[in-house]
Amino acid sequence: MPRSWQEDFFDRLVAASRGAGDARLATAKSHRRKKIGSFAHPQASWIECAFDTNRITGNQQSQVLVVEIKPKRASEIDSAALAAEIKNAGVGGDAQIKDGLILLQYRWGYGQGETFPLDDPRRLQEAVNWVHAALRVVFDHLERRRHVVTASVSADTAAPPNYTLALEKYLEDMLVEGLESLPWAASLQYIGRQVPCGDLGFIDILTQDRATGDFVVIELKRDKTDDEVVGQLTRYMGWIKEHRADPSGVGVRGIIVVHEVTPRLRAAVLSLANVELYNYRLAIDLRPAGRPGRS
Template sequence: MAKTIYDKPTRALLKDMLAAWDLKPGQVFTSSRAVEWFSTNYPKLKPVTIRAHLVQASTNDKNRLHHPSTNETDDILFKVDTGQYRLYEAGKDPSPIHELVQGDVERQEQQVAADTEEGEADEPLAGSSEFLLEKDLQRYLVENLECIEPGLRLYEEEDIRGVEFEAGSGRRIDILAVDRNNSLIVLELKVSRGYDRVVGQLLRYMNWVRKEVADPGQRVRGIIICRTMSEDLRLACASIRDVELCEYRLSVTVSKVPALELPS
């Protein structure tokens, strides 16, 4: 469990907030009101952390599945609209979302469609040196961040992890990490070839992190990781401070196992 800033974790403080408001069934409140309450009572918690916990507590928000610590104790809210919530009513509201549909087919299809837009994705061949899906690359890097640079670790605060990290307006950062100097690192992943259009996306995420997540004076860096870099992407990043480019390689070795000798 991630280290908590206060004596109670944020998910428990969220319940304290609802109790203090004494909400009645059907009464709607906004995320802004929640952020204001925490700002008054627990000012060390960032607004982005509060909003992430509202998502985690919303039984009908599929984005809660991006938070692996979500469980039945978080089934307390129902999302009415963007930034609007009410108390969850068991037996009246749909059952809480607790797991992905097997294979998460819809998400994979959307990812494939995005990767193949304008013919940017190359079809992986048998024995290819690239991951089939961006999700596979993401999962591998989350578990092996030090292969990018020593001391790199996943961002974690109040049970919120830096995987598919919500960055406002429905956007999500592939991986948000922290380096050994406590700088925040925005990782943007492309499973195949990287093109220059990704630069604008990365810079938007970096500046959002500077505005919403970083402490005063905390450095924010960006890293683009893909199988191969286009020359346009290399040129676009040539003079951008705090942006680095990395290419990944997969390697599989197959060795024959000697036949077992059986008695004749």
């Protein structure tokens, strides 16, 4: 049975993906019977690449290459942030993030019965590059928003595992989930996490004061130095002031959440009237549960 042009394309996509130098892309597989390609990621239930008509507009004449990604339930995505990241990365194509499904499209032809021009090296490379760029943005987003935590234990020491350091990697998740229960955050309305600030980076958590309307930028120190976290926070506050607060006629405040307030950090923040410091404490308490049947 002769091979279809779809099978040829996905075989070439798989070969290019495995040679791209990215372990995530190297998971590529070609499924000849289904005439699709697939990738794997620990935070996705499925990642499929296929040729189809336009799934976003419903135009049956518009021919597209589709990448469909279904994140696992435990992997939270920020639709607005991901859409902005795709745009800022210059990936191109169309994107729709809806009902927990990420749909990315690359328009390559028009009219029913069209076949992808595999004999055109430029067009082929362009399509392959688009798939790789789109997937890298999504993979980075998923990994940034869900940290895999393992407690590090040295094999040559009797010291107990440092669970506190491991738990710190979940700090952003815990703050977002428990924001409403924190006394100092009771007046804050959650907007989003890993919110893009143009070319400056991503705000850990962005909120807004319900009473004043002021935007409140929350940055977690974690592995940053004192100078880095202060500089980063003030840059993000400046971006929010210019692009969101000033147009709305409201102010901007900042909060740094840190495990230990050092004299250097306190001094750096002392002259910033609109920046506050909060320190957190994390602990784990392990107790024997006893054996079944024993009192």
